[in-house]
Amino acid sequence: MAVMAPRSAGIPFSIRGPVRHCSFILAVGALLFALSAECLGAARIRVAIADSSTQVVLQSPAGLTIGRGRTAKVRRTITLTPADLGTDPILVRSRGSSISVNGKKYRGTMEVRRNGIGRIRVINDLDLEDYLKGVVAAEIPHEWEMEALKAQAVASRTYALHQKEASGGRSYHLLATVDSQMYVGMEGERPRAVRAVDDTRGEVLQYEGRLISAYYHSSCGGHTEDALELWGIDASYLRGVDCDCQRISTYGPWERKFSIPEVIGALRREGYPITDIAAVENGDITPAGRVKRVLFRSSQGMISIPAESLRSILGYSRFLSVFIEPELVDREIVISGRGRGHGVGLCQWGAQDLALQGKEYRAILEHYYPGTKIVRR
Ligand SMILES: [Zn+2]
Structure with a gap:
């Protein structure tokens, strides 16, 4: 059932007569509660769990409320399309402990x-x-060593805060995908991962008080990367360290093949004027060995593409890292590589190796983020 946007959304409570004092006291009380909760470490976070949907279905067996005050409506299921939305957002709360959004259960509002x-x-x-x-076990297997799970919990908490x-005036702080960190709501909760979060409650990493x-990333391939080399981020705790993840990582040496028409098509869709590929080779390489740029020789001359952009263009799930050697073999581009992910900061497989x-x-955290301190917020 589609529900029209409630007119109450974004409109403050009407205040009349003696109720005004009551509302004022309640408002001050709510503010003090929010402030004290924040001081006690109960920070709130806003995660965009859907960002380009044409329909969303919200459900709760206990009932959902939309709007507030006398105009609040209660439904078990709310279906919304863009046509139902005005300029103000619609706030949906559950009368129970969770809200299901397009079939997945989440805490909060x-x-x-x-x-x-x-x-x-x-x-x-x-x-x-x-x-x-809902993050830790979505990022690494919940069967892993408890100390690796705790390291992930502290890294994820720090990353989120x-x-x-850094979110400025944006309406959300994080995406629920690998573009921020994986978050799948209550479906991702596992007892050992929840314990890792509880055992490190409020703990974050700071450097010089900030x-x-x-x-962090999946598997570095033997040495983590200096963020200055890869992204121009000058941070002494992101310089790159040795790592033994290759002993256990499932992303040891790997090889992926891409047909030339596939590569040309993908590059042209991104605006590169390329019609053929005669050769492919690495351009600049970081001291750790990661490729900064990949060079394609074609009739249009030498085309230089940032390696991380090429990863994005050809797909992160196949083009696993930029710790690579590309080669043209029998009308195919063969990428041989090591590790998975950008290689900066904590290496998840390396953390598991150290925990073992x-x-x-x-x-573990001191190894990957040297010079940092763990503090409780
Ligand atoms: Zn590693």
């Missing part, structure tokens, strides 16, 4: 709004610690 291209953006607003319970600080950019050797999560 939902804000449904139009995005910049007239589609639906759904923002899940929830407690940071609850959010992390840093993104919140939250760090706690980047008996290292505690604090030592």
Whole structure:
């Protein structure tokens, strides 16, 4: 059932007569509660769990409320399309402990709004610690060593709060995908991952008193990357360190093949004027060995493409890292590589390797983010 946007969305409560004092006291009380909750580490986080939908279905057996005050409506199911949305967002709360959005259960509340291209953006607003319970086991296997899970929890908490600080006036802090960090709501919660979040509650990484950019990735291939080399980010705790992840990682040496028409088609869709490929080779390489640019020789001359852009163009799921050697073999471009992910910051497989050797999560984090401190917020 489609529900029209409630007129109450974004309109403040009407205040009349004696109720005014009551509302004022309640408002001050709510503000003090929010401030004290924030001081106690109960930070909120806003995650865009859908960003380009044409329809969203919200459900709760306990009932959903939309709007507020006397205009609040209660439904078990709310179906929204872009036509139902005005300029103000629609706030949806559950009378139970969760809201199902397009079949997936989440904690917290939902804000449904139009995005910049007239589609639906759904923002899940929830407690940071609850959010992390849906992140850790979505990022790494919950069967892994507890100290690796705890290292992931602290890195993810730090990353999330840093993104919140950097979000400026944006309506959300994070995406729910690998573009930020994976978050699948309550479906991702597993007892061991929840324990790792609880055991490190409020702990974040700081460098010289400030939250760090706690980047992390799947598997570095033997040495993590200097963020200055790859992204121009000058941070002494992101310089790159040795790592033994290759001993256990499933992303050891790998090889992927791309047909020349496939590569030409993908590059042309991105605006590169290329009609043929006669050769392919690496351009600049970082001291650690990652490729900064890939060069294609063609009738149009030498075309230089940032390696990370090429990864994005050809697909992260096949083009696993930029720790690579490209080659033209029998009308195919063969990419031989190591590791998975950008290689900056904590290496997840390396963290698991260190945990298997008996290292505690604090030592794991110190290894990948040297010079940082763990503090409790
Ligand atoms: Zn590694």
